[in-house]
Amino acid sequence: MSEHKVVRIGFVGLGTVGQGVWKHLEQDQGDLERRLGARIELVRAAVRDPGKKDRRVKIDASKLTTDALAVARDPSLDIVCELMGGIETPKQVALEVLRQGKVLITANKALLCEHGKELFEAARQHNGRIFFEGSVCGGIPIIKALSEGLVANRFPLIYGILNGTCNYILTRIEREGKTFDEILRDAQAKGYADSPPDLDIDGWDTAHKAVILTFLAHGVWVNLKDVEVEGIRKVTSDDIMLAKELGDFKIKLFAIIQRDLKTNKLSIRVHPTLVDERKVLARVDDVFNAVSVTGDVVGTTTYIGRGAGSDATASAVISDIVDAVIGLTGKDRNSKWNIKDYLPSNGTGPEVSLAGPDEIIGKYYFRFMVTDETGILAKIATAFANNGISLSQIRQQPRPQNTSSLIMTTHTTSERSVKNVLAELERTAALKVKPFYLRVADFDE
Amino acid sequence: MSEHKVVRIGFVGLGTVGQGVWKHLEQDQGDLERRLGARIELVRAAVRDPGKKDRRVKIDASKLTTDALAVARDPSLDIVCELMGGIETPKQVALEVLRQGKVLITANKALLCEHGKELFEAARQHNGRIFFEGSVCGGIPIIKALSEGLVANRFPLIYGILNGTCNYILTRIEREGKTFDEILRDAQAKGYADSPPDLDIDGWDTAHKAVILTFLAHGVWVNLKDVEVEGIRKVTSDDIMLAKELGDFKIKLFAIIQRDLKTNKLSIRVHPTLVDERKVLARVDDVFNAVSVTGDVVGTTTYIGRGAGSDATASAVISDIVDAVIGLTGKDRNSKWNIKDYLPSNGTGPEVSLAGPDEIIGKYYFRFMVTDETGILAKIATAFANNGISLSQIRQQPRPQNTSSLIMTTHTTSERSVKNVLAELERTAALKVKPFYLRVADFDE
Numbered sequence: 001m002s003e004h005k006v007v008r009i010g011f012v013g014l015g016t017v018g019q020g021v022w023k024h025l026e027q028d029q030g031d032l033e034r035r036l037g038a039r040i041e042l043v044r045a046a047v048r049d050p051g052k053k054d055r056r057v058k059i060d061a062s063k064l065t066t067d068a069l070a071v072a073r074d075p076s077l078d079i080v081c082e083l084m085g086g087i088e089t090p091k092q093v094a095l096e097v098l099r100q101g102k103v104l105i106t107a108n109k110a111l112l113c114e115h116g117k118e119l120f121e122a123a124r125q126h127n128g129r130i131f132f133e134g135s136v137c138g139g140i141p142i143i144k145a146l147s148e149g150l151v152a153n154r155f156p157l158i159y160g161i162l163n164g165t166c167n168y169i170l171t172r173i174e175r176e177g178k179t180f181d182e183i184l185r186d187a188q189a190k191g192y193a194d195s196p197p198d199l200d201i202d203g204w205d206t207a208h209k210a211v212i213l214t215f216l217a218h219g220v221w222v223n224l225k226d227v228e229v230e231g232i233r234k235v236t237s238d239d240i241m242l243a244k245e246l247g248d249f250k251i252k253l254f255a256i257i258q259r260d261l262k263t264n265k266l267s268i269r270v271h272p273t274l275v276d277e278r279k280v281l282a283r284v285d286d287v288f289n290a291v292s293v294t295g296d297v298v299g300t301t302t303y304i305g306r307g308a309g310s311d312a313t314a315s316a317v318i319s320d321i322v323d324a325v326i327g328l329t330g331k332d333r334n335s336k337w338n339i340k341d342y343l344p345s346n347g348t349g350p351e352v353s354l355a356g357p358d359e360i361i362g363k364y365y366f367r368f369m370v371t372d373e374t375g376i377l378a379k380i381a382t383a384f385a386n387n388g389i390s391l392s393q394i395r396q397q398p399r400p401q402n403t404s405s406l407i408m409t410t411h412t413t414s415e416r417s418v419k420n421v422l423a424e425l426e427r428t429a430a431l432k433v434k435p436f437y438l439r440v441a442d443f444d445e
Numbered sequence: 446m447s448e449h450k451v452v453r454i455g456f457v458g459l460g461t462v463g464q465g466v467w468k469h470l471e472q473d474q475g476d477l478e479r480r481l482g483a484r485i486e487l488v489r490a491a492v493r494d495p496g497k498k499d500r501r502v503k504i505d506a507s508k509l510t511t512d513a514l515a516v517a518r519d520p521s522l523d524i525v526c527e528l529m530g531g532i533e534t535p536k537q538v539a540l541e542v543l544r545q546g547k548v549l550i551t552a553n554k555a556l557l558c559e560h561g562k563e564l565f566e567a568a569r570q571h572n573g574r575i576f577f578e579g580s581v582c583g584g585i586p587i588i589k590a591l592s593e594g595l596v597a598n599r600f601p602l603i604y605g606i607l608n609g610t611c612n613y614i615l616t617r618i619e620r621e622g623k624t625f626d627e628i629l630r631d632a633q634a635k636g637y638a639d640s641p642p643d644l645d646i647d648g649w650d651t652a653h654k655a656v657i658l659t660f661l662a663h664g665v666w667v668n669l670k671d672v673e674v675e676g677i678r679k680v681t682s683d684d685i686m687l688a689k690e691l692g693d694f695k696i697k698l699f700a701i702i703q704r705d706l707k708t709n710k711l712s713i714r715v716h717p718t719l720v721d722e723r724k725v726l727a728r729v730d731d732v733f734n735a736v737s738v739t740g741d742v743v744g745t746t747t748y749i750g751r752g753a754g755s756d757a758t759a760s761a762v763i764s765d766i767v768d769a770v771i772g773l774t775g776k777d778r779n780s781k782w783n784i785k786d787y788l789p790s791n792g793t794g795p796e797v798s799l800a801g802p803d804e805i806i807g808k809y810y811f812r813f814m815v816t817d818e819t820g821i822l823a824k825i826a827t828a829f830a831n832n833g834i835s836l837s838q839i840r841q842q843p844r845p846q847n848t849s850s851l852i853m854t855t856h857t858t859s860e861r862s863v864k865n866v867l868a869e870l871e872r873t874a875a876l877k878v879k880p881f882y883l884r885v886a887d888f889d890e
Contacts, residue, residue: 141594
């Protein structure tokens with residue numbers, strides 16, 4: 001098979017995902033060579049500690065370096081996989097790779113969310129390519145589905161569970177009735193949650209992924225500050241129980257990307273959400289991820305799988321590598337390559353703009369912790385009435401020490417009205433504890 | 446944009462799917478041209494009746510012909526979409542297109558199931574390409590997921606609901622408690638089932654799709670006669686009710702493709718199956734399709750969406766067209782193209798062989814219609830005992846006219862043992878009505 005082309009790959013970062021990729025490429029080298037008509041050569045890797053003993057793969061010491069940029073700049077490489085985590089060094093690495101007109105493969109959602117625009121611009125200028133299947137939902141080929149499989153569609157609605165840690169914690173609160181803090185500590189002890197857990201728990205990791213999906217679906221890089229982000233810290237087992245009582249709802253941390261195809265107003269939100277137990281996404285528990293994609297041609301398609309884990313993400317990175325190899329080793333190498341460019345670019349589609357709080361509408365669930373004094377309900381009800389919000393269900397649940405939790409669900413209203421109610425209640429000083437509220441997923445699909 | 450390359454497309458068959466494709470390509474022409482850097486030209490179409498008035502798209506009469514082979518042979522075309530249905534003419538069309546080294550796009554699962562091996566061989570010989578995303582599960586990009594997104598994986602298990610008509614009928618029997626015949630007639634009146642309905646109802650359409658998924662996942666074209674196929678005609682509302690009582694099971698028509706990664710024994714089956722109500726696939730109702738794919742690297746991923754309908758399938762066909770256009774219009778046209786070849790080819794992977802009835806194991810549900818005479822249960826129980834099958838649950842339900850339905854579920858056993866029990870009962874003439882049995886989906890994922 002000496003006529004086979006050779007594609008040379010370097011790694012920057014060789015943690016669990018990188019080792020998974022290396023291991024599977026090594027194991028399947030013969031098989032891949034037969035299928036691709038090209039040989040994949042694992043050339044070198046930049047790692048923090050070349051002397052580390054407990055890697056899943058045995059790598060010759062001569063292939064290891066601590067110099068990330070040396071790998072990024074290595075002129076002999078065709079593809080560089082950036083799998084190190086963090087933002088600053090990965091950004092330098094990415095720009096180096098792209099400026100040489102090479103293939104960058106990354107699973108780094110924070111990097112893409114923060115610097116995606118600049119990276120794709122560098123790719124365009126220097127004829128480089130970026131592959132990033134591993135950045136969203138681990139092994140679920142959602143990037144490929146959105147950008148290739150569903151290429152005929154515009155997307156009024158994309159929503160889903162993008163963070164396995166949050167889903168695991170919510171599932172366990174629901175099953176065990178324990179407090180958020182108890183479950184979080186146990187999840188950390190078991191390795192299902194990082195320490196500190198903020199990036200996951202506070203919704204930022206989900207938001208990073210939502211920004212990437214927005215780019216794929218709508219061709220714009222939305223600034224993270226324009227994403228409404230709320231994590232799961234305030235969700236209690238009471239909420240989960242009451243949600244069930246109120247109408248067989250479960251609570252999931254959703255990213256929701258909505259675009260009005262007439263006005264092209266776009267909203268991106270991350271928040272705990274009440275979802276009808278009969279919906280498929282309500283059934284997606286533990287560390288699983290799921291994305292529901294509604295296209296104007298195809299209707300709604302749903303994708304479910306493990307959202308993280310070294311092997312799931314390795315599966316995604318390898319699919320990127322294979323796509324790149326196919327692109328790099330066409331019949332005639334002079335064509336350089338023919339890899340699909342992911343760049344829909346700001347200017348090419350109809351311009352989208354961000355929806356304002358009047359344009360984001362839905363149903364809401366409120367929890368008020370109230371003391372047993374007369375007039376509280378009147379004040380709360382008046383605030384809703386003043387802002388034109390009509391209520392659907394009301395339930396009061398006694399709590400220790402003369403307090404109650406008062407639950408209200410609303411009919412359809414706007415984010416603006418909800419914010420106004422909260423502000424009004426704050427002004428009247430009616431409540432000692434800030435109200436907690438959840439959105440209700442109530443989508444026509 | 447005069448420098449843009451032009452890709453010329455012809456259609457053979459312009460029914461609802463073809464019209465959907467034509468309509469969306471026309472509507473989005475400008476947008477697609479910007480995104481692809483190439484112009485897609487809808488050149489001509491072969492139709493049964495060029496004078497037909499009620500098409501969703503207005504097409505100039507000069508573009509229409511009744512001669513399918515004239516379109517297939519037209520040297521000016523780059524891509525031919527075969528969307529006519531049937532097998533013989535589509536096969537001729539497909540071979541003509543491929544022998545000219547062109548792109549064939551088809552959604553014709555019967556054609557691929559029947560002649561896939563020959564077509565892919567012709568494609569290989571003449572450097573043609575076959576795209577067929579629309580052939581399985583309508584708009585769900587399952588072909589792309591299996592062959593590209595999950596390329597790093599071997600697949601011990603693929604199963605799912607591949608036929609919307611059957612799922613719709615089973616869902617309605619479950620909800621309404623009516624008979625199979627009543628629901629089928631109503632489904633036909635509503636256009637959800639063909640007349641005659643045999644291809645769907647008897648499992649053959651599901652089997653066609655299973656054969657295609659097997660090719661993608663395992664690189665072999667399995668003969669339809671080697672697929673165990675049972676339809677849904679014998680499923681009664683009693684079965685559905687009893688399945689629920691026995692353990693919160695639903696009944697779904699599944700295709701199940703299993704491969705033992707150690708022995709490379711492969712089995713492909715289509716049959717009504719009991720599935721735990723808590724599983725996601727049990728929640729996939731009405732005309733929706735779903736596929737669960739377990740890969741050795743990625744774990745289990747699941748894909749859900751509308752399995753048919755002109756727009757869903759059009760979405761899939763357009764994604765094929767876009768992939769082909771990208772392949773056909775690389776930087777340097779001299780490369781001809783650089784389209785991924787779907788052909789894993791028989792010889793390249795580890796050889797698979799078909800599993801025998803001893804190697805297919807699982808749990809089973811039996812329904813016996815018995816008359817109220819002593820000794821029947823003893824004969825049935827003896828037959829199970831003689832064949833080493835141990836029983837899990839037993840329930841008898843009185844029925845009109847001195848009959849009962851006797852339900853039994855088994856622990857894990859083999860298809861061989863089950864067939865032996867049935868033969869033994871037939872020999873002893875213990876039963877007046879042939880027993881009905883279902884497999885239980887009990888997969889480790």
